[in-house]
Amino acid sequence: MTVSTEEIAGEVLSRAGDRTRFLIGIAGPxxxxxxxxxxxxxxxxxxxxxxxxxxxxxxxHMDNAILIERGLLARKGIPETFDVRGxxxxxxxxxxxxxxxxxxxxxxxxxxxxxxxxxxxxKDRFIIVEGNYLLFTQGKWAELxxxxxxxxxxxxxxxxxxxxxxxxxxxxNLSEEAASAKVYGNDLPNGRLILxxxxxxxxxxxxxxx
Numbered sequence: 001m002t003v004s005t006e007e008i009a010g011e012v013l014s015r016a017g018d019r020t021r022f023l024i025g026i027a028g029p030x031x032x033x034x035x036x037x038x039x040x041x042x043x044x045x046x047x048x049x050x051x052x053x054x055x056x057x058x059x060x061h062m063d064n065a066i067l068i069e070r071g072l073l074a075r076k077g078i079p080e081t082f083d084v085r086g087x088x089x090x091x092x093x094x095x096x097x098x099x100x101x102x103x104x105x106x107x108x109x110x111x112x113x114x115x116x117x118x119x120x121x122x123k124d125r126f127i128i129v130e131g132n133y134l135l136f137t138q139g140k141w142a143e144l145x146x147x148x149x150x151x152x153x154x155x156x157x158x159x160x161x162x163x164x165x166x167x168x169x170x171x172x173n174l175s176e177e178a179a180s181a182k183v184y185g186n187d188l189p190n191g192r193l194i195l196x197x198x199x200x201x202x203x204x205x206x207x208x209x210x
Contacts, residue, residue, distance in 0.1 A: 005037075008203065009044040012126065012150055021097035023127050023147065027134035027201065028154030029191030030077060031164035037154065038130040045126050053124040055094065057131020059104030059113045060087040074181070076111075077190050079133055084140040091129065091147060097122045109172070132190065135198040145199060153201035160207070161191050 016022040024041070026034050035056065042052040060083045067073040072081050093101045105117035120127060133141045135153060156164075165187045169179035 005040050005044045022149045025134040025148035025151045026130040029194045030187040031161045032154035034130040038128045051124045052126040053120050055129045058106035137197045151201040153204040
């Protein structure tokens with residue numbers, strides 16, 4: 001399916017009606033363009049006079065010390081390496097728009113989550129949640145079913161993901177061996193897992209929108 005960010009924004013506004021809080025979920029594999037799309041959609045909504053905030057799921061990565069203890073550091077990013085309960089609690093706190101909610105943000109350069117790094121104001125009408133497992137059908141992630149008012153799935157072909165993931169890790173100055181381990185030992189297997197175990201979305205796109 002091919003649509004523009006403006007078309008998505010228009011559909012979101014149409015569905016939101018006069019609601020004071022509207023949750024949008026953007027899901028997809030690593031490297032699919034979720035964060036870029038979330039930022040672009042927020043900008044498009046703000047350009048129409050709306051208030052919008054982005055809530056990234058990556059802020060709920062478990063700390064590396066816990067992952068080392070559990071032997072999961074090399075697989076950071078798989079479903080078991082996130083604080084799912086904490087994420088669910090935050091989403092449920094954001095849902096009614098009756099209080100400010102402080103959310104964590106992941107610093108990829110330092111590979112750690114920063115607590116209380118972004119405020120979600122009760123006046124923010126549109127909350128754009130982005131993350132790998134928002135439509136995942138397994139484990140506690142399945143409890144997200146029905147919580148979003150509008151969902152978008154980014155599902156690029158595997159070869160496109162592969163290219164983007166190589167560019168991502170090379171951008172962090174990893175050696176070819178280390179980047180290869182990230183791409184083939186973790187990110188692409190995670191991507192396949194996400195694409196093969198997902199609920200239907202309101203909109204499914206093969207590429208992120210500019």
